[in-house]
Amino acid sequence: MSKVTPFLMFNDQLEAAIDFYTRTFPDSDVRHVARAGADGPVMSAEFVVGGQTFMGYNGGPHFKFSDGFSLFVDCVDQAEVDAYWDKLVAAGATPTQCGWITDQFGLAWQIVPRRFMELIGDEDPAKVQRVMAAMLTMVKLDVATLERAYEGA
Structure with a gap:
């Protein structure tokens, strides 16, 4: 990962966003996903879109x-x-x-x-x-x- 990485705070749509972005742009991948429990929702993730690494988090509705x-x-x-x-x-x-x-x-x-x-x-x-x-x-x-x-x- 580069020294500076964009960190995107989603309401509760991180998993859907990662799925859409990695299907839409080439050179994309999911590197790591942390869930709230074994079958729980995605809480945070590291992913690549178009060669750019991102971090993401489901932070709740106050993040826009x-x-x-x-x-x-x-x-x-x-x-x-x-x-x-x-x-x-x-x-x-x-x-x-x-x-x-x-x-x-x-x-x-x-x-x-x-x-x-x-x-x-x-x-x-x-x-x-x-x-x-x-x-x-x-x-x-x-x-x-x-x-x-x-x-x-």
Whole structure:
């Protein structure tokens, strides 16, 4: 485990969250689960999602996620954006704005095509401004639309 690991506090849905995340993202695994008794609910766990290690705990209803913390998914292309977006929505996630989506457990995700990061890294501030303006009108990010904005079309 790395020295710094995100620790996610769920109400009582840790086991369901781990199951969903490890089925949705490649390079995922469950490393350790501690239950409240032999057949009891999962209390804490160490798990990997997309190569990132997490710790999780069922902490009760006073723990709530917010948009102050999100998971950023670096997508190689539009097809990958669409695939993750569709899986999250099908499971009950709520799309918000600018590539953000809140999953059924209340955790915020940013589903972002790598091309977006390349476009906003351009040295021409006018191109970057056009891309940012286009992105601000989107719910799910669309590479073709971002590229048209970049070109000024």
